[in-house]
Amino acid sequence: MARSSKVAASQQRAGLGFVSPSVLVLLALVVYPLFYGFYISMFKTNLRNMWNFVGLKYFVQALSDSDFIHTIGVTLLFAVLVVAGNLLLGTALALLLNTNIRFRVVLRAILILPWLFPDVVVAILFKWIYDPLYGLLNFALTSVHLIDQPIVWFGDSTLAFSAVVLSCIWKGYPLVMILVLAGLQSIPQDRYEAAQLDGAGLANQFRYVTFPGLVPVLAVSVILDFVWWFKHFTIVWLMTAGGPIDATKVVSIDIYRIAFTNFDFGRAAALAVIVFFICLAFSIVYRRLVRDTEV
Amino acid sequence: MIPKSSPRRPRNRLVLYVLLGVACVFVLVPVLWMIVTALKPETDLFSTPPRLWPTAPTLDAFRRVFTDYPFADYFRNSIIDVVAATGISLVFSSLSAYGVSRFKFRGRGSFLTFLLISQMFPSVMLVIPYFKIIQVLGLYNTYAALIVTYVSFTMPFCSWMMYGYFKSIPRELDEAAAIDGASPLRTFLSVVLPLSLPGIVATAIYAFITGWNEYLFALILTSSEDMKTVPVGIGQLIGQYKIQWNDLMAASIYAVVPLMVLFVFLQRYLISSLTAGAVKS
């Protein structure tokens, strides 16, 4: 008994020792901002000389505002579509790249390119490609006579939404691709050999060896990718600023406007807190579904 | 990994190449359009219909990026900030990921959960608390400001990813090292770390790119031209009244080059080292 408690104690010490640098950073740079955000969400404030306590007023207001609910809906749809696109494209390409084909390095370099560009550049570039007068896309479509008149991509709600989702998938899939590629490398070769000995073809190898091996990587990727794209701001803001009207208005645009155009920081913080809880709820539900047992 | 033998039937091979080819087109068309735009003189930028190739291709925009704007400074700052932040973040994340994957201690679950939770607050609202912290520490408009910021951004995700990779490295290796008398730290450094190279590389790439392309916090936490980073410099090319397209595209191409170099250099380490056949699982 004494020995096992000594082991437990040394485990405790070692474990805490290893995580302590990170914990310190997190306390200062994550805990503080989170609590700061929670705190100011209960005030009408400009953060310098006006602090009027309003309690939960902004929360009640937001949750009973149909515009806000609509915005959350738009953001959810946006995040789901982009993450799905990233997953499908990223995983498929990682699988393809992991085979013994020629020019593998060149192909990997090309396929990772979109991720290397800053959001700013991706947004502006695509906005210009979609431009009705000077844009490449309309030019290409009219040249092959698929359409007669240039399409006003950002004038129609559905088209604008699709254009924005497509641009974000363009930017977002390489991260998933890299993660899956690295994950594929850590699946031990002998499992494949065992499966082949049992007579499994490529499809079954994927189903029984590859996919289960990828599950830990994919699970966390999905949560984090969803959370990132749910909170996403820059590309949508620069392409459409939420328009036309509010067809592409994701919730971060609302928060940014309220904070930095209306200077109503308390209200913006309240919306940010709501977003936080939505992301939290999603990850709880998702973890239950995937049953990652280690934690 | 998937068996490295080539697909048996030539038809499968063709399908493979075609699929990859389509993906490359999807990626390269916008990028080529960027390059073409960067080569265009002013008068070509707004022609209708758009010109697929400039009337008189010129490298003026590429030259102007460094002569008309202090991009050399911006690059220096970005390199300092991001290399330091990536290095520190990797160290902290790998240490904590190792601790969490190997030791059972109270607070372990909370720590992991907290890593995920830290990602969930919209960054737009984080700007002000971060600014206050940086300012109280006297770090406004210094390298340390962005280094600290980027470490805090990348560390949670890097820790989670490393945790996943460390988990897949068999414990028996640790135990073997312990029997040989190595301390936990020693085991970490000489046994586990080298084997998790693909995971480290992936997270290093992620951390570097995240820091390199970050805009909002770099904008808020720096003020003088000799501290601004590359994305801030690019953002300034988007004027209130007009966009200098060719300069903007040229600057963006420059900004991507270091990332591409880094990636090409590191991507070969994504090969697994587990085939050393250390342990039968």
Add this chain to the structure above:
Amino acid sequence: MRLIRPIAAAVGLSILGMGLSACSSGSPSPSGSAGINSTTPVTLTVLSPTVVEKPESVVEKGYADAYMKLHPNVKVEFVGVPMNDAYAKISTLATGGNMPDIFVNSPEFSSQANQLGIVADMTALLGSDFMSGFAKAPLAQATLDGKVQFAPFFTIPTGLLYRADLFAAAGLTPPKTWDEFEADAKTLTVDVNKDGKTDRWGFAMVGTNNGSGGSRFIPVMRTFGAQELVKDGTGWKTSFNTPEAVAAFKLYGDLVNKDGAVPPGPLQTGYAEATTEMATDKTAMMITGPHTIGAILAQNPALKGKFASAPLPAATGHDPVSVLGMLGWSISQDSKHKDVAADYLKFILNKENQIAWNLTTGRLPARTDALEDPQIARPELKGFIAAQDYAFTLPNVTYYPDLQVIAANAYQGVIQKKMTPEQAAASAAAKTETDIANNK
């Protein structure tokens, strides 16, 4: 989930955090520590959006260099922030106490700046003599509750910019009413090269759903007689939901959908895109300010001399309306060098420097001595100078920028045919009422 520990540990930190948030807004320092003629080195920080734009940056840096030559002990350092991010940065700096000595200000931002308490007493620092040298309209709009908030730097009064050559060729005179405007826009929408496709349109509409688009629509709406926000005895009121406003929304919708006088894609045509439409000879008219001429000529020098300006058309029985579109400079309350800052501002606002600014950027000076100079009263600027007299004072509420977006969303709905003009007007009014209520 086991969150108890992190939460417990963090509560202590949050208390510390609240402490941080309370005490990090610096206390005001005594003013004017370093005199103008002293030899102690002084560094002036100036937060400016124009210093990152070309060609403005050349002129602005020129000012700083000239001043530093005259006063070798002063160093002028610019904090360049793109205009779109400038107020976000200032608000953030204000919360932490890292304010620059001089920062950009405008009628849209001045109530917020005033409320934040970051503006020093400009009249005391510059002197009432100097203040009387500003043109009346800009100074009036720079004043809140009797206190001058910023030293006006330039104005870009909204008016109608049009191609005088195309008007002459079509035998048209600048429109005085919106009916004339619609007719002119249709006349000027032509197929120049006779290939069956329109390649020049009458009107370059800025139709984006942001301040740029909204700030052009609002004066149009006001020429019909409806106001987005106005103060009466009992408080702020909106007349977004009046027949006059409906007529304005209908005009925007008709110009796009009925008359076809606007190039495709108005909803994503921002200011930069509309300017390009004018520069590439795609459009004949634009609602904008004098600075656009310079931007157009930079893209297409061949159009020099072809532009003219006029005040905006108005609905029958109403006057034109204009927005001054001013930017100015405020001295920060936290500044330790207020006297030197004031001296610098007086320098850059002198007649020579004001004229230089106009010659390079096309913006109108804010000082009367410069405005009366013959170099300023050029033909293409005449209409804009006249438009200044019709400028209205922007309501000084902190949520004004939101009203511009509300207006923009409404006209986008009409253009997209998702709303009738009546519905658009009603929705704009409802949203404005909410903003008013939230800010009582």
